[in-house]
Amino acid sequence: MAVEPLSQKEIEERLAELPGWSVDGDRLARSYRLGSHFAATAMVVHIAQVQEELNHHSDLTLGYNTVSLTVNTHSVGGAVTELDFALARRVEDLAPGHGAH
Ligand SMILES: C[C@H](O)[C@H](O)[C@H]1CNC2=NC(N)=NC(=O)C2=N1
Numbered sequence: 001m002a003v004e005p006l007s008q009k010e011i012e013e014r015l016a017e018l019p020g021w022s023v024d025g026d027r028l029a030r031s032y033r034l035g036s037h038f039a040a041t042a043m044v045v046h047i048a049q050v051q052e053e054l055n056h057h058s059d060l061t062l063g064y065n066t067v068s069l070t071v072n073t074h075s076v077g078g079a080v081t082e083l084d085f086a087l088a089r090r091v092e093d094l095a096p097g098h099g100a101h
Contacts, residue, residue: 005079020044032100043098
């Protein structure tokens with residue numbers, strides 16, 4: 001399946017289903033706060049596992065008790081695509097298990 005940049009309208013429709021996520025420049029982004037540094041670290045490892053499964057990788061930043069991601073699709077010149085939203089949905093699914101909000 002060829003992956004293509006999403007239109008502004010397509011991005012807005014998908015963002016409406018993903019509270020907390022936004023588009024910052026040409027990247028889909030969200031930050032989470034967790035209960036401790038160790039909890040944040042465990043979430044980073046879990047996200048890395050999903051990224052390997054999807055073969056799609058965010059810029060993933062670990063803070064003291066925060067985890068931040070930004071992602072776009074290099075192969076279309078750094079635009080937001082369905083692949084970025086697929087990763088975002090998977091991260092949203094795993095976040096509650098880590099107590100992330
Ligand atoms: C060869 C491999 O499929 C590509 O390099 C993948 C890996 N991870 C990736 N991650 C992201 N965010 N964008 C890509 O275009 C991308 N491409």
